Amino acid sequence: MQKAAIEKNNEVIAAQLTPVGRETVQDRVYSELRRALIGGLFEPSQVLTIRGLADALVTSTMPVREALGRLITEKALEALPNRSVRVPPITLERIDDLLRARSLIEGEAIALAATRMNPRQIASVEAMLAEWDEMRALKHKKDIDREATLNQSFHFEIYRCCGSAVLIPMIESLWLQSGPCIRVAIYAFSDAGEVDTAHYHRSIVAALAKQDAQAAREALVADISRPFAFLRDKLQSAKDPI
Amino acid sequence: MQKAAIEKNNEVIAAQLTPVGRETVQDRVYSELRRALIGGLFEPSQVLTIRGLADALVTSTMPVREALGRLITEKALEALPNRSVRVPPITLERIDDLLRARSLIEGEAIALAATRMNPRQIASVEAMLAEWDEMRALKHKKDIDREATLNQSFHFEIYRCCGSAVLIPMIESLWLQSGPCIRVAIYAFSDAGEVDTAHYHRSIVAALAKQDAQAAREALVADISRPFAFLRDKLQSAKDPI
DNA sequence: ATTTTTGATTTGTGATCACACTTGCTTTGA
DNA sequence: TCAAAGCAAGTGTGATCACAAATCAAAAAT
Numbered sequence: 062m063q064k065a066a067i068e069k070n071n072e073v074i075a076a077q078l079t080p081v082g083r084e085t086v087q088d089r090v091y092s093e094l095r096r097a098l099i100g101g102l103f104e105p106s107q108v109l110t111i112r113g114l115a116d117a118l119v120t121s122t123m124p125v126r127e128a129l130g131r132l133i134t135e136k137a138l139e140a141l142p143n144r145s146v147r148v149p150p151i152t153l154e155r156i157d158d159l160l161r162a163r164s165l166i167e168g169e170a171i172a173l174a175a176t177r178m179n180p181r182q183i184a185s186v187e188a189m190l191a192e193w194d195e196m197r198a199l200k201h202k203k204d205i206d207r208e209a210t211l212n213q214s215f216h217f218e219i220y221r222c223c224g225s226a227v228l229i230p231m232i233e234s235l236w237l238q239s240g241p242c243i244r245v246a247i248y249a250f251s252d253a254g255e256v257d258t259a260h261y262h263r264s265i266v267a268a269l270a271k272q273d274a275q276a277a278r279e280a281l282v283a284d285i286s287r288p289f290a291f292l293r294d295k296l297q298s299a300k301d302p303i
Numbered sequence: 304m305q306k307a308a309i310e311k312n313n314e315v316i317a318a319q320l321t322p323v324g325r326e327t328v329q330d331r332v333y334s335e336l337r338r339a340l341i342g343g344l345f346e347p348s349q350v351l352t353i354r355g356l357a358d359a360l361v362t363s364t365m366p367v368r369e370a371l372g373r374l375i376t377e378k379a380l381e382a383l384p385n386r387s388v389r390v391p392p393i394t395l396e397r398i399d400d401l402l403r404a405r406s407l408i409e410g411e412a413i414a415l416a417a418t419r420m421n422p423r424q425i426a427s428v429e430a431m432l433a434e435w436d437e438m439r440a441l442k443h444k445k446d447i448d449r450e451a452t453l454n455q456s457f458h459f460e461i462y463r464c465c466g467s468a469v470l471i472p473m474i475e476s477l478w479l480q481s482g483p484c485i486r487v488a489i490y491a492f493s494d495a496g497e498v499d500t501a502h503y504h505r506s507i508v509a510a511l512a513k514q515d516a517q518a519a520r521e522a523l524v525a526d527i528s529r530p531f532a533f534l535r536d537k538l539q540s541a542k543d544p545i
Numbered sequence: 546a547t548t549t550t551t552g553a554t555t556t557g558t559g560a561t562c563a564c565a566c567t568t569g570c571t572t573t574g575a
Numbered sequence: 576t577c578a579a580a581g582c583a584a585g586t587g588t589g590a591t592c593a594c595a596a597a598t599c600a601a602a603a604a605t
Contacts (some may be wrong), residue, residue: 083566085588087372110556123589126557130329130369131376136472143597144557155468162469165411169403226397227404227480230378231473238469325596327558352586365559368587385567386587550603557596566586573580 087124090114094128098137098148098237100209101244106150109138137237151242153296159239160289164282167216167232171265171281172274173223183270186218190262197259205247208258215262219269239289246292258284329366332356336370340379340390340479342451343486348392351380379479393484395538401481402531406524408473409458413507413523414516415465425512428460432504439501447489450500457504461511481531488534500526 094114097103115125129146132138139149149155193211213236220232261284268276336356339345357367371388374380381391391397435453455478462474503526510518 087588112556121590122557123591127369127372127588130373134373134377136469145597146557158467158469161411162467162473165407169407225400225404227378227400227477231404231476234473235469329558354586363560364587365561387567388587546605548603548605550601552601553599555596555598558594560591560593562591563589565588568585569583571580571582573578575576575578 085124086120087127090118090120090124091128091131093118094132095137095237098132099213099240100206101241101247103148103241105148105241105245108145108147110145132237135234135237137234137240148241149238151245151292151296153293156242156289156293156296159235159242160286163232163235163239163285166228166235167220167285168278168282170220170223170225170228170232171269172278173225173228174219175269175272175274175277177224178219178222178269178272182222183266186215186269187266189215189218190259190266193262194259209244209247212258219265242292243288246288246295258287261287327366328362329369332360332362332366333370333373335360336374337379337479340374341455341482342448343483343489345390345483347390347483347487350387350389352387374479377476377479379476379482390483391480393487393534393538395535398484398531398535398538401477401484402528405474405477405481405527408470408477409462409527410520410524412462412465412467412470412474413511413519415467415470416461417511417514417516417519419466420461420464420511420514424464425508428457428511429508431457431460432501432508435504436501451486451489454500461507484534485530488530488537500529503529 103109109129111122111126111129114129115122118125129138133140133146136149138146140146189211193215196207196211217229217232220229223229261280264280265277265284268274268280345351351371353364353368353371356371357364360367371380375382375388378391380388382388431453435457438449438453459471459474462471465471503522506522507519507526510516510522
């Protein structure tokens with residue numbers, strides 16, 4: 062009976078090989094569309110067609126239509142009565158609505174995280190912030206896409222520590238919904254010369270380090286409110302229902 | 304130029320006819336599965352197959368697979384690594400997690416509703432409650448399905464008044480996720496002889512009538528906490544990870 | 546010149562098929 | 576007797592086709 066020997070051999074093999082994973086085409090399409098949506102690559106009110114996306118992503122229509130269906134159910138996209146789908150338009154009510162929901166839920170998540178984060182996790186987000194500052198110091202021209210990605214990583218690194226498998230998907234859905242709006246605001250920001258998000262982020266990690274849930278919540282709300290408030294003003298003055 | 308006359312005629316016709324709607328098969332499948340899930344017709348951990356459901360619903364596999372995909376993204380169902388899908392199992396952490404999220408979000412929704420409901424809307428939910436009492440008085444044997452449906456109508460009639468297009472879909476998703484758990488609790492309840500949900504509901508409408516947002520929130524949290532607490536105890540004593 | 550009608554193209558939906566993977570059972574070998 | 580190999584039924588995924596509805600542009604009618 063060489064059973065033990067075989068077992069041993071398998072373990073050796075397993076140690077050297079990394080699992081290959083079996084992501085479906087549909088999953089890749091879904092991820093790609095999510096990325097585009099959060100990154101603001103699609104404009105509000107833009108209409109998307111199944112065949113158009115399938116051509117762009119070089120697949121058949123099947124994975125695309127299923128991905129679109131999923132995005133519609135989480136309100137990241139909108140199904141028109143004509144059965145065509147578009148990214149939801151920006152309205153004043155929607156902006157306020159999204160901000161309220163995000164403040165409520167992300168605030169709760171960070172409050173939970175504040176009580177649960179261990180020193181290692183706090184050090185991790187601090188390191189992330191330092192790396193971010195460094196990058197910002199090096200690059201003269203600001204790379205908006207990179208900024209957005211880092212911002213996303215920063216927030217979700219914290220949210221993950223709240224330990225709620227229910228809240229986190231909701232937050233992802235909210236980011237998906239506010240992605241197109243936010244991106245419009247960020248670009249406007251950038252033109253207006255404002256950039257200092259770093260200050261808010263430092264307040265957040267300071268509060269987390271002190272395990273001060275209430276302060277963390279307030280700092281976070283201040284952070285996410287800023288682009289929404291900016292967008293709100295812009296929309297009110299422009300009275301341009303995109 | 305009889306343009307005005309034709310217009311008029313069309314209006315007359317439109318006034319008599321009720322829009323027929325163009326629900327797709329996929330939508331019907333989705334609604335049906337939602338209903339089943341919220342109603343607790345599926346057991347936690349139960350595995351669902353596309354072809355099985357397609358046979359049961361008398362359609363092809365196509366609408367079913369898309370409906371399943373949508374339910375998976377809103378965490379009403381769970382995709383196993385084997386690519387099979389099941390209704391999520393009940394665990395202690397999940398129960399606490401769901402209760403926390405529901406208290407937070409439905410609490411916010413009812414607090415908003417308390418400040419926004421007009422007398423007509425309040426009268427409407429009061430009427431609903433009265434009708435409910437009446438039904439309960441008539442029927443000796445309690446009809447759990449009917450109870451659940453009325454409870455759902457009652458809650459969402461109120462939530463709709465919060466005026467948030469973002470919060471309401473989230474609440475629907477939460478009901479979808481807690482449906483299977485709740486149903487287990489309700490049945491256990493029923494066996495244990497407890498039934499008095501009416502008391503909680505009366506507290507809720509009383510608070511709403513007084514426009515007391517905080518009281519409404521507290522009454523609501525008490526209402527939704529009860530089955531969760533019951534289920535929690537049951538699960539802890541049975542140590543039976545369904 | 547403006548409106549209506551007609552026709553061609555595009556689009557979403559549902560059905561069906563082919564393929565790969567999983568699963569459970571039987572058979573084979575030690 | 577028992578574990579491993581092999582086989583067969585079942586299952587999810589993606590591609591393709593058919594069809595109906597929507598959209599748009601040109602042509603016809605007023």
